[in-house]
Amino acid sequence: MPIDYKKELESTARNMIFVHDPDLLIKMIVRMMVDKAKIAHASFFLHNKEKQGYLLTVSRGSLHKKIPLDLVCIDKDDVLIRFFREHKSSFIFGREALLLGEAKLALKGDKLKSEAKQQLAHVIYQMELLETVVCIPSYFRDELLGLLLLGKKESGKKFIDEELDFFVALNSNVAMAIRNAQLFKELEYELDRKHQLFIRTTIALAAAIEAKDHYTHGHTSRVTNISMEIAQRMGIKAKKNFDGKFLENLHISSLLHDIGKIGVPEHILNKRSSLTVGERNRIKEHPMIGVNILKSIKELEGAVLGVRYHHERFDGMGYPEGLKGDQIPLIASIITVADSFDAMSSDRSYRAALNKVDVINEIRHLSGRQFSPAVADTFLELCQEGKI
Amino acid sequence: MPIDYKKELESTARNMIFVHDPDLLIKMIVRMMVDKAKIAHASFFLHNKEKQGYLLTVSRGSLHKKIPLDLVCIDKDDVLIRFFREHKSSFIFGREALLLGEAKLALKGDKLKSEAKQQLAHVIYQMELLETVVCIPSYFRDELLGLLLLGKKESGKKFIDEELDFFVALNSNVAMAIRNAQLFKELEYELDRKHQLFIRTTIALAAAIEAKDHYTHGHTSRVTNISMEIAQRMGIKAKKNFDGKFLENLHISSLLHDIGKIGVPEHILNKRSSLTVGERNRIKEHPMIGVNILKSIKELEGAVLGVRYHHERFDGMGYPEGLKGDQIPLIASIITVADSFDAMSSDRSYRAALNKVDVINEIRHLSGRQFSPAVADTFLELCQEGKI
Numbered sequence: 001m002p003i004d005y006k007k008e009l010e011s012t013a014r015n016m017i018f019v020h021d022p023d024l025l026i027k028m029i030v031r032m033m034v035d036k037a038k039i040a041h042a043s044f045f046l047h048n049k050e051k052q053g054y055l056l057t058v059s060r061g062s063l064h065k066k067i068p069l070d071l072v073c074i075d076k077d078d079v080l081i082r083f084f085r086e087h088k089s090s091f092i093f094g095r096e097a098l099l100l101g102e103a104k105l106a107l108k109g110d111k112l113k114s115e116a117k118q119q120l121a122h123v124i125y126q127m128e129l130l131e132t133v134v135c136i137p138s139y140f141r142d143e144l145l146g147l148l149l150l151g152k153k154e155s156g157k158k159f160i161d162e163e164l165d166f167f168v169a170l171n172s173n174v175a176m177a178i179r180n181a182q183l184f185k186e187l188e189y190e191l192d193r194k195h196q197l198f199i200r201t202t203i204a205l206a207a208a209i210e211a212k213d214h215y216t217h218g219h220t221s222r223v224t225n226i227s228m229e230i231a232q233r234m235g236i237k238a239k240k241n242f243d244g245k246f247l248e249n250l251h252i253s254s255l256l257h258d259i260g261k262i263g264v265p266e267h268i269l270n271k272r273s274s275l276t277v278g279e280r281n282r283i284k285e286h287p288m289i290g291v292n293i294l295k296s297i298k299e300l301e302g303a304v305l306g307v308r309y310h311h312e313r314f315d316g317m318g319y320p321e322g323l324k325g326d327q328i329p330l331i332a333s334i335i336t337v338a339d340s341f342d343a344m345s346s347d348r349s350y351r352a353a354l355n356k357v358d359v360i361n362e363i364r365h366l367s368g369r370q371f372s373p374a375v376a377d378t379f380l381e382l383c384q385e386g387k388i
Numbered sequence: 389m390p391i392d393y394k395k396e397l398e399s400t401a402r403n404m405i406f407v408h409d410p411d412l413l414i415k416m417i418v419r420m421m422v423d424k425a426k427i428a429h430a431s432f433f434l435h436n437k438e439k440q441g442y443l444l445t446v447s448r449g450s451l452h453k454k455i456p457l458d459l460v461c462i463d464k465d466d467v468l469i470r471f472f473r474e475h476k477s478s479f480i481f482g483r484e485a486l487l488l489g490e491a492k493l494a495l496k497g498d499k500l501k502s503e504a505k506q507q508l509a510h511v512i513y514q515m516e517l518l519e520t521v522v523c524i525p526s527y528f529r530d531e532l533l534g535l536l537l538l539g540k541k542e543s544g545k546k547f548i549d550e551e552l553d554f555f556v557a558l559n560s561n562v563a564m565a566i567r568n569a570q571l572f573k574e575l576e577y578e579l580d581r582k583h584q585l586f587i588r589t590t591i592a593l594a595a596a597i598e599a600k601d602h603y604t605h606g607h608t609s610r611v612t613n614i615s616m617e618i619a620q621r622m623g624i625k626a627k628k629n630f631d632g633k634f635l636e637n638l639h640i641s642s643l644l645h646d647i648g649k650i651g652v653p654e655h656i657l658n659k660r661s662s663l664t665v666g667e668r669n670r671i672k673e674h675p676m677i678g679v680n681i682l683k684s685i686k687e688l689e690g691a692v693l694g695v696r697y698h699h700e701r702f703d704g705m706g707y708p709e710g711l712k713g714d715q716i717p718l719i720a721s722i723i724t725v726a727d728s729f730d731a732m733s734s735d736r737s738y739r740a741a742l743n744k745v746d747v748i749n750e751i752r753h754l755s756g757r758q759f760s761p762a763v764a765d766t767f768l769e770l771c772q773e774g775k776i
Binding site for chain 2: 176180184191196262293
């Protein structure tokens, strides 16, 4: 193995820092070891907090199937781990790697205390069990982050000092890259957690508000699901998926589309007899009440369009602004169909639910009048396939 | 400058990868250049998307005040930038750094096309203006991320090849570390944005729900502000600040403490005459209604304690559970004081607002009965200082 130390180290480091998945990163490094250094097999045990040990993360090479399965997690108190945790680099060899051959020699010498000899014997046994001739620890600051285990060289030759030095240096870079990747992953996890918290809280509050309207139990979540189905199918039909932002906006918008009903008196929402014109007009205020509740939140700009316009009609006869056809934002047109479908399919204070066939016929009938034909068609397609 | 190339490079890389503030990172690297390599001055221009140019991020050394101020942002079409963007490493010197002396020599030679000569002359002029003898570009993939400008060595000697090679290698590591730091910063920004979205949406929805109760306009935001003031002061008094998680929970909890009122009929909330026992009991349900709305959200567990227990009393006479003294979670005890203060200070359907002196006296009087003495004391202290 001719090693251009500097070049390998630099190009590896260059790649590693931008791999933000620790497992993938370790896979890359282990593959490099096996392929470039022609080692029969190599494996990496990564520290795992929950398991309180070192988990076999990657194993590669001709012999990797032979690693005993019950050793797939090395306990943090295992002798191999303790050896590196307690002695760091200074124990026997003046380098961080532990070479099986040298360890055996050391065992025969007289320099070691009997306690250390016993420990070393265990380590040697452990290494032999894993068919490992070199163990290289990865430290980050004072912490043992992981352990790289290398089998024999394919050529059968012994590892030379230059190679071991290279592996040790490389592994210290690996440790940094792993920590970096872990930090990235933690941050991404935190971001996802925060997003979930936002969505769940919005769902909880929207559901609480919805509960004021005795006839709409579960309406919001059904409208949200149907809207998302329609959007995904429309994306597929247009042969380009909507970007994540549009779907996120639609999700939030569907959840909040009726939020303005909080501003409509309960006795109107729940009235059993038919509504007066004045009462009907109060109900028609709910999109703009919703807009007013949310308008100060700049990030919701896109989502608010759905709240504002989900009662517009394709023929321009809707409210609050009487927008027509393409003037109506797509996000609103999608919610309109989902909203109408669910409203027709549910009991209302003033009428019982229609059956599904009648609802579907009604939506087909109103395509191009109340509904955007593109959205209605997609909806009908999904119904035919039994997806809704 | 004796360079232990490998050692410097490794230890610098080791530090750089965990600095997630690009500016700080560049400061570290420039300081290292000036101090270790004994260079009279050094500066770094970092690419800035908004400014469409390269911003002077760090400048250090004896001469750094002489850098002309109008050059603090180098335009992306400036000749120095274009030179490195267009020619990358291969133009004249076979290395990525541009050395003033060598550039002058090249200008005298005949190998260059006249267009290139003209460009180089501009570059030399620009470098002389900046009192720079070496320019080193930082590339990330194909993009020119920044430019490191070095002045003369303090010794007056010329830079040797080994030094330049070291700087170039170091600067390529700098480029990676900068990109890494930028990615981190973007992710952290995204996390903050998501948190703000969550908080703002919660505020908007809580305010909408509050609006159902005609007498409590602005109540939620006042309670939130007072609760946060009390908690911060209590943390200071206990000589340890509360952890961020407690303050975050208190923030959310204050915003949502009355959310359960959504489940209380409007005519009871807004009744002008005195309430019947039955009506009073309906109102007393609001903490548990709030708990039910939020209980499925695991991340809000801590915050929900404040929603649940903000009507408990220190003497055990409160509701819903009649908890006593230390049984009541601190988060709830804080909200109780803030909530009561604001309720007494505002008009209600059944009485006018009390004046502030009377309210304060009442809170003092009820300390140890309705209120936790520790919380009430802190509140009174803040009142005396005019902070509330």
